Amino acid sequence: MRVFDAHCDVLYKMFLDSSIDFNDSEKLEVNLNGMKSGGIKVQCFAIFIPDSIHHEMRFNAALYMIELFYEKIIKTSPHLRLIKNRLDLDNLAEDEIGAILTLEGCDAIGNDLIKLKTLLRLGVTSIGLTWNHSNYVADGILEERGAGLSAFGKKVVSVLNTTQTWCDVSHLSERGFWDVIEYSDFPFASHSNCYSLCPNPRNLTNDQIEALIDRNSVIGITFVPEFLSSRKSATVSDIVRHLEYVCSLGGEEHVGFGSDFDGNDGKLPKGIRNVKDFDYLINELVKYYSSKQVENFMHKNFFSRYPKYKD
Numbered sequence: 001m002r003v004f005d006a007h008c009d010v011l012y013k014m015f016l017d018s019s020i021d022f023n024d025s026e027k028l029e030v031n032l033n034g035m036k037s038g039g040i041k042v043q044c045f046a047i048f049i050p051d052s053i054h055h056e057m058r059f060n061a062a063l064y065m066i067e068l069f070y071e072k073i074i075k076t077s078p079h080l081r082l083i084k085n086r087l088d089l090d091n092l093a094e095d096e097i098g099a100i101l102t103l104e105g106c107d108a109i110g111n112d113l114i115k116l117k118t119l120l121r122l123g124v125t126s127i128g129l130t131w132n133h134s135n136y137v138a139d140g141i142l143e144e145r146g147a148g149l150s151a152f153g154k155k156v157v158s159v160l161n162t163t164q165t166w167c168d169v170s171h172l173s174e175r176g177f178w179d180v181i182e183y184s185d186f187p188f189a190s191h192s193n194c195y196s197l198c199p200n201p202r203n204l205t206n207d208q209i210e211a212l213i214d215r216n217s218v219i220g221i222t223f224v225p226e227f228l229s230s231r232k233s234a235t236v237s238d239i240v241r242h243l244e245y246v247c248s249l250g251g252e253e254h255v256g257f258g259s260d261f262d263g264n265d266g267k268l269p270k271g272i273r274n275v276k277d278f279d280y281l282i283n284e285l286v287k288y289y290s291s292k293q294v295e296n297f298m299h300k301n302f303f304s305r306y307p308k309y310k311d
Helices: 010-016 032-037 055-076 086-090 113-121 151-162 174-183 206-214 236-248 275-285 291-303
Strands: 003-005 040-047 080-082 097-104 124-128 166-168 219-221 255-257
Touching: 003 255, 003 275, 003 291, 010 040, 010 055, 032 040, 032 275, 040 055, 040 124, 040 291, 055 080, 055 097, 055 113, 097 166, 113 124, 113 151, 151 166, 151 174, 174 206, 219 236, 236 255, 236 275, 255 291, 275 291
Parallel strands: 003 040, 040 097, 080 097, 097 124, 124 166, 219 255
Antiparallel strands: none
16 A cells, blocks of 8 residues: 655754665665555655754755755665656656655745745745744744744745645644644645644644644644653554544544654654554554545545645
8 A cells, every 4th residue: 555654854864874875774764675665655855954053054954955865865766756746746657656855844944035945946845834943934832932923934835825835834833823724825734643632732733633624634643652642652553543533523534644754763653663664554544444544544635635736
């Protein structure tokens, strides 16, 4: 069964350790061999700039990660294909894996729309407005002020609308979330779970989940244990529980997965070690859902909502 994974942090790990080989490195939870074994059809690769990078160097760091993406990921195999628009996605050959480049947090662009447009021209087709803290665009979910979109942030969203780019609400403040629902044409959550099941601030409330469903959007259930369970650990059953909860709110056709592989500090649910273990999750899902439903969860719900129809 094909898999669309809406979030991983491979580029961040490769940025920190230049010796990592994407083909088969055991330091990565997502590598080329694992993607092939795990049935990955589309993998999103996030550009995440750590707080330790000086603000004046963050755009350069983003450019460096894009270079890593092209040179050390896309070029590693003729079966990897960069996805820059809907046509690329629809035309993936049977033996090809699509790779989507995303930005996790707009810290890299500062308050400069030219930097944003440059990243979009280099192939980024999904933009997360914040990580957990504040930037010129908005506040993140852990920023005490809890502000929404700034005037500059509204300009960013306008650019994303014009360029048919996904606007990712994961990590965004609650007020920022509702601003995005109002102003964005293409909102979605790449890796967020259900607050009602696990009251972590990173998770989405019922109202937020229902708002995304009403916008015909999609939510990626993530594998990070602290977003799955209030216990110290999590299991695959917890993943299924969050998926079922979204379904119970009317989201059967609006939920998929954003694993957060390589961005979880080495903490994963029992039985999930790396991208190969999507099969383990699929085997659990088929106990409760039809093959058509599982195919929608694993692939079609995200695949069908990729918005970019033109460059």
